[in-house]
Amino acid sequence: MNSNLFLDAYFDRIGHSGARLPSLELLNNITNAHVQSIPFENLDILLGKNIDINLESIFEKLVIQRRGGYCFEQNGLLFHVLKKLGFEVTPISARVRLDKPRDFTPPRTHVFLRVELQGNSWLADVGVGGVSLTSAIQLIPNIEQETNHETRRILHDNGKYFHQVLFPSGWIDVCEFTLEEMPEIDRELANWFTSTHPKSHFRDRLIVAQAGSDGKRYTLVNRELSERDKNGIAYKTKIDTPEELLQILKKNFNLMFPIGTKFNTPGLQWDK
Structure with a gap:
């Protein structure tokens, strides 16, 4: 696809306009708009569909069909957007x-982006659910960094980096990397594991998340909708019927499915 047409469609999807020259301001504006416009979700996995992460499939799903996706789709799309804009990513x-816990080793099944700008390294991650970054953070350990939503920091410990988010309960690990x-x-191998392996947590629960304005976050896990305010306080709503679930997907995340759609996961065992 022509780069200009690709970028035009993407910017229309996230509601962004303005200059397209690589800069920290553009990176932050795109990141913020992306996470507030394109929901994080694993619904196709629960519908028994394959998750293709080639650019054509990601563009068709997230931009044309106006759906969401998880890290390999979300950050995969952002990777190509930033490359076409001229960023070093x-x-x-x-x-x-x-x-x-730190003594547990999860699989290496996440991808985020490192962006170089004027000799500095920045990290962008629009694909980590309810804690997706809404602005880039700099690769500098042990300093608190404000974003459009939560405060973040990066720790460097024994050769590993830990991206952390500050909640009312304290600092929480988001991801570990080297x-x-x-x-x-x-990415292909990790995507195959994430979308098909029986022990993948994307197969045993429904997950949808999206950032809102004024520091808010909306997260749907199975039958519970959580609205987290800018202070990190969560307000939760229980979902009682499959019909109500479809209504919430439409109202809160602009995700529309036909009446009667069933998501195959143990977390959605409705009362008869």
């Missing part, structure tokens, strides 16, 4: 550590 492999590049073949 590299996909980096990581292990998601949310809700995981700055190793994640080439296409590794």
Whole structure:
């Protein structure tokens, strides 16, 4: 596809306009608009569909069909957008550590982006669910960094980096990485595991997340919708019927499915 047409369609999808010269301001504006416009979701996996992460498939799903996706789709799309804009960008492999203790080793099934700007390294990640970055953070350990939503920091410990988010309960690990590049073949393999392996957490639960304005976050896990305010306080709503679930997907995330759509996961065992 012609680069200008590709970028025009993408910017229309996220509601962004303005200059297209590589800059930190543009990177932050795109990141913020992307996470507020394109929901993180694993619904196609629960519908028994294959997850293709080639550019044509990602563009068709996230831009043309106005759906969402997970890290290999979200950051895959952003990677190509930034490349076409002239940014120096590299996909980096990581292990998601949310809700995981340090003595547990999760699979390396996450990808985010490293962006070089005027001699400085910045990290962008629009594909890590309810804690996706809404602005880039600099690759400088042990300093607190404000974003459009939560405060972040990067720790460097024993040769590993830990991206952390500050919640009311304290600092929480988001992911662990070593700055190793994640080439296409590794992304393909990790995507296959994530979307098909019986022990993948994307197969045993429904997950949808999207950032809102004023620091808000909306996260749907199975039958519970959580609205987190800018102070990190969550307000939760229970979902009682499949019909209500489809209504919430449409109202809160602009994701529309036909009446009667069923998502195949143990977390959605409705009362008879």
